[in-house]
Amino acid sequence: MKRIGLVDIGSNTVRLVLFEYNEETGLKELQNIKTPARLARYLDEDNVMAEEGIDNLLSILGSFQKISEKYDVTEIYPVATAAIRQSVNVEDILERTKNEVGMEIKVITGKEEAYYGYHAVVHTISNMDAVTIDIGGGSTELNFFENKELIHSVSLPFGVVTLKSMFFEGKDHNDEDALEETEKYVKEQLRSVKWLAKRRVPILAIGGSARNIARIHQSSVNYPIAGVHGYSMDRNDLQDVYDLLESTKGDDLDDIDGLSKDRSDIILPSAIVFKSLYDLVRAEEFKFSRKGLREGMAMSIISKDYPAAFNKYHIFRDSLMELASDFNILKSEGEKRQEIAERIYHELARFDFIKTGKHEKYLMKNAAHIFYLGSFIDRDATSQHTYYIISNSNINGIVHEDRVRLALMASFKNKTLLKFYAEESGWFDSSDLDVLLTLGSILKFSNALNVSNTGIVQDLYLEEEGDDMVMTVKYKGDPIAEEYQATRQKKHIEKIMDKDLDIRFVEV
Incomplete structure (x- = not known):
């Protein structure tokens, strides 16, 4: 048996997931805790992370360390993505974290982030060919795999938090001009990825924004079973969710079943990204994966001690x-x-x-x-x-x-x-x-x-x-x-x- 802890330090949220692996029961979650840190908003125009943001992160990591100890988890792997990656004072953040909390953060590249998402998806969903997308707070990772082998990978410099700050500051979540400008920008970014267009394969979506879209749709159609992992939608379904979000006043967003309160102000930009990607790829379906960066990293870590632990073909x-x-x-x-x-x-x-x-x-x-x-x-x-x-x-x-x-x-x-x-x-x-x-x-x-x-x-x-x-x-x-x-x-x-x-x- 092996227990590890993964801390995913994202631009929008910071999450602790404790995993346990043994050969009979496989990989199991012992605990999953998140907090909406919104670290990306603490970056100024020169990409310097403010003291308030750093202090907030250190406080969260200290709490997560205490929780891990209660579960007898001593191997903790903190991983930072776009918000920390983009900070010009990243070395100061890493040093303070090591000195004040005792954790050594690994800052992974956009390519690495995309790879771990791919790794999780091909080991938990049966599709042989697909485009994957993981929208974070400050970046968006895309992969194309064929016969479960990674062919292309890219990290784009926008996420739901950055889209909000770029186009929605001081505006309603459904401001018509902001939505139009967001869609124009997103389409330009996606079209810049030359290997992406006309793939005609399913899209596998990873991350909290994707899960929220799936849950909103499941609630709207009274879906009879639980779980979003493997849940499939088509282009019309995506449009229905978008129309619901766009037509709902900001004060009423909390009344939409399936929508997390933490994401109510950033969910529409993600819906724009998903629709735009579906059209560009000419996708066959839009499917959701609950497994992403954290699970992909956990599998990679555990595979070092248990090489036969995970088989993407079985x-x-x-x-x-x-x-x-x-x-x-x-x-x-x-x-x-x-x-x-x-x-x-x-x-x-x-x-x-x-x-x-x-x-x-x-x-x-x-x-x-x-x-x-x-x-x-x-x-x-x-x-x-x-x-x-x-x-x-x-x-x-x-x-x-x-x-x-x-x-x-x-x-x-x-x-x-x-x-x-x-x-x-x-x-x-x-x-x-x-x-x-x-x-x-x-x-x-x-x-x-x-x-x-x-x-x-x-x-x-x-x-x-x-x-x-x-x-x-x-x-x-x-x-x-x-x-x-x-x-x-x-x-x-x-x-x-x-x-x-x-x-x-x-x-x-």
Whole structure:
């Protein structure tokens, strides 16, 4: 196990994130605390950081150090971006921080900042090709990656705080002239990046402004599940959020669900940047990542001690295994359930009882690993807990709709509950439900054949016997629990086949 602390000293906010890593549960956040420092506003016209700004930073870092000590975190990595990077008195800031707080700040370049954002995204989102954007307070980082390999990277000299100071000083947040001038400037800056135009790939947005845009949109459409990581919007969605912000009076911004009070005065400039980038790239979608600079740095630091800790090509699988570990599901238990489910699936397909796509089968195999994980909380409400935990958990590497599919299969108890859960999202039609019912039924019967978690089932196959079907289950060990549960749950397989099923256990 390894614990580290990352302090992200940005132009708008300063944030402390405490991480813990171990090989079973992966990288976890222990604590995440931010404070709106707005350091960029303490830079004068000569880029000298005022004493008030430095004192504010030192006070925040001192508090963060005390919090870290309470979590037994001694490895703290303070990282500074645009506001400190641009300060002509940066050496004085670093020296005072070291002498008065005992922290050595690393000032990273715009290129480094962009790289860490890329590193986090490719290890937590499945897109093979994309443009990433991270709008900070004083700079904006852009990357283009292809097949998950970084191709281009740039840091632009503006962020939400600097855009506000450049165009909105003494004006309302939705001043028409300020918005027009901001858009003109942003488009000029983006067009100066020659590799950016007409990429026709998704845009992956990182950072607090992006998260706020996503949360505002989710609230406006009554989005049925939690989390913005992997949440996708299109150009019209971005325009809808912009129109809402632009038409809302400053005093009423706090009434917009999803909008952080700390960002209410700087959110419109970020929306302009996102819209302009979408149009220039001719993007396919606009997707959000909760993972950025801090996670990218944490992964890089931890990889020095654990080189195999993170695999950008096995994102979904690794995330799923970590979730299973969180709820005390043994790897051997999940693998055996998957093995049985696959065998049943193939036997049913062999007799043409089922026909589903490869993607649905893929999700079923992975749902087998976390089937009924909600029993960890309460066995009397296993299905309910399983559905709500999975559908609202941050599972890297899959889209939100597939996350709900996964939850529906892994929580399957009966058709009535399946329909009840599915109706909450409103995403699935009757044909989708038929597939989910079939695959959930296979999982429930598979669970019955390994209910003792002793791995007694060695093989199984189906045969026709008159108008009925016979399933021969070859076992090694004591099948008493499996025989009882399989007999109880065979009705789910009988409904798929529309035939009676006789189960025969044969010792090998």
